[in-house]
Amino acid sequence: RHKFWETQPVGQFKDLGDTSLPEGPIEPPTPLTEVKQEPYNLPSLYEWITCDMDSEETCNEVYALLTNNYVEDDENMFRFNYSMGFLRWALRPPGFFKNWHIGVRVKSSKKLVAFITGVPARIRVRDTVVYMAEINFLCVHKKLRSKRLAPVMIKEVTRRVHLENMWQAAYTAGVVLPTPISTCQYWHRSLNPKKLIDVGFSRLGARMTMSRTIKLYKLPDSTATPGFRKMESHDVPAATRLLRNYLSQFLVAPDFDENDVEHWLLPRENVVDSYLVESPETHEITDFCSFYTLPSSILGNQNYTTLKAAYSYYNVSTKTPLLQLMNDALIVAKQNDYDVFNALDVMQNESFLKELKFGPGDGKLHYYLYNYRVNHVLRPSELGLVLL
Numbered sequence: 001r002h003k004f005w006e007t008q009p010v011g012q013f014k015d016l017g018d019t020s021l022p023e024g025p026i027e028p029p030t031p032l033t034e035v036k037q038e039p040y041n042l043p044s045l046y047e048w049i050t051c052d053m054d055s056e057e058t059c060n061e062v063y064a065l066l067t068n069n070y071v072e073d074d075e076n077m078f079r080f081n082y083s084m085g086f087l088r089w090a091l092r093p094p095g096f097f098k099n100w101h102i103g104v105r106v107k108s109s110k111k112l113v114a115f116i117t118g119v120p121a122r123i124r125v126r127d128t129v130v131y132m133a134e135i136n137f138l139c140v141h142k143k144l145r146s147k148r149l150a151p152v153m154i155k156e157v158t159r160r161v162h163l164e165n166m167w168q169a170a171y172t173a174g175v176v177l178p179t180p181i182s183t184c185q186y187w188h189r190s191l192n193p194k195k196l197i198d199v200g201f202s203r204l205g206a207r208m209t210m211s212r213t214i215k216l217y218k219l220p221d222s223t224a225t226p227g228f229r230k231m232e233s234h235d236v237p238a239a240t241r242l243l244r245n246y247l248s249q250f251l252v253a254p255d256f257d258e259n260d261v262e263h264w265l266l267p268r269e270n271v272v273d274s275y276l277v278e279s280p281e282t283h284e285i286t287d288f289c290s291f292y293t294l295p296s297s298i299l300g301n302q303n304y305t306t307l308k309a310a311y312s313y314y315n316v317s318t319k320t321p322l323l324q325l326m327n328d329a330l331i332v333a334k335q336n337d338y339d340v341f342n343a344l345d346v347m348q349n350e351s352f353l354k355e356l357k358f359g360p361g362d363g364k365l366h367y368y369l370y371n372y373r374v375n376h377v378l379r380p381s382e383l384g385l386v387l388l
């Protein structure tokens, strides 16, 4: 069934439920001298390149490949449209390796036809912090699909991760592979219901008119929580403490330090937004919420070309009820012209999704670890990790 994945150190379907297998690495690290020194072979028309995301030109080529060939929904109505600013942010966190930004070109024309990336991260699984690669943006040009290029890309990124003495990875996908550590549901909160219905993202409910629908999703003009404001650089230490303490309750979560928080959570226009609550009395930072910006191209609509979506990222409530905090996040997203606010049922998100009028989407997201076994399938609420 899975000719490639059956050969890889990942949990296999046949082992699901076998509690005799120990939790942790599936195979031990090999000495670095035994890691293959040369790249894997590509079909002879193609060549490997390392993508310098500092270069405007390379960044443009990657952007174009993904804009035209990356992830679509199951009915091919929408395609993710990560911006160049987003890609630069996603691929250059603290300690990143340029070498892990891998492209494949056609030798003759130099056209970029495939891509895969890794970035380093410390991920805690129960009590153990593991140095991992987060793998993302695997993409093969539509015209080169089903030629078994993806397994070569995956082996090559694996090799380059091994050369940095890292032996584990985390990744998510919309497809089922051997084997998910957890399966999450996408939820969607309409901010601009008329447009969402016009482009086929959502449907008019039974016995609902457009004007009733617009009224249903209406939000207040301004946020409700006193002291709710955008995160600034001087908030990094306080936000890090808040986040670390919060994430410690989940079974799988990133181990963020101040450098990570500065990179992943300090607001960048049209990339990532973070808000927090500073107590008007004590000036203590008590709550935090964030979302990233990932538009989708609308395929084949006369009136609209892009859907502006916010994706819930990391949220922490200690004083402000999570429901109120997230309602304020919806309000600022609406003020900033987002059409929809998306969230997974990870962490404590279940506690606000229904009440804040999110509805389940038709997409699921499966979470995976490479070369690390976890003995039970996790509930989404046990996951404290959001990948981009």
Ligand code: NHW
Pocket (backbone or CB within 6 Å): 001, 002, 003, 004, 005, 006, 069, 070, 071, 072, 133, 135, 136, 137, 138, 139, 140, 141, 144, 145, 146, 147, 148, 149, 150, 151, 154, 157, 158, 161, 162, 166, 167, 168, 169, 171, 172, 173, 174, 175, 177, 370, 371
């Ligand atoms: S998920 C988004 C992936 N990208 C897309 O869906 C974009 C549109 N699709 C494509 O570009 C986020 C192609 O369809 C792709 C497959 C390239 C997906 N993950 O070349 P073949 C990520 O980026 C397996 C893993 O003929 P193709 C996460 C498939 O099961 N494997 O297919 C990426 C089959 O293997 P099997 C996937 O359609 C994580 C084989 O590929 C996959 O032309 C990567 C078929 O290859 C997916 N999303 O190209 C793993 N989709 O065994 C990282 C298909 O079943 C692992 N396949 O026969 C860790 C590495 C680092 C370790 C470090 C220690």
Ligand code: EN5
Pocket (backbone or CB within 6 Å): 071, 072, 073, 074, 075, 076, 077, 136, 172, 173, 174, 186, 187, 188, 189, 190, 200, 201, 202, 203, 358, 359, 360, 361, 362, 363, 364, 365, 387, 388
């Ligand atoms: C790795 N980092 O399927 C990323 N999106 O529900 C790879 N559906 O937007 C992850 N089909 O349900 C890939 N509207 C997995 C995701 C791939 C993209 C995807 C789904 C997630 C999605 C929308 C549009 C469906 C269009 C037809 C959807 C319903 C919204 C409705 C709003 C009102 C309340 C009920 C729900």
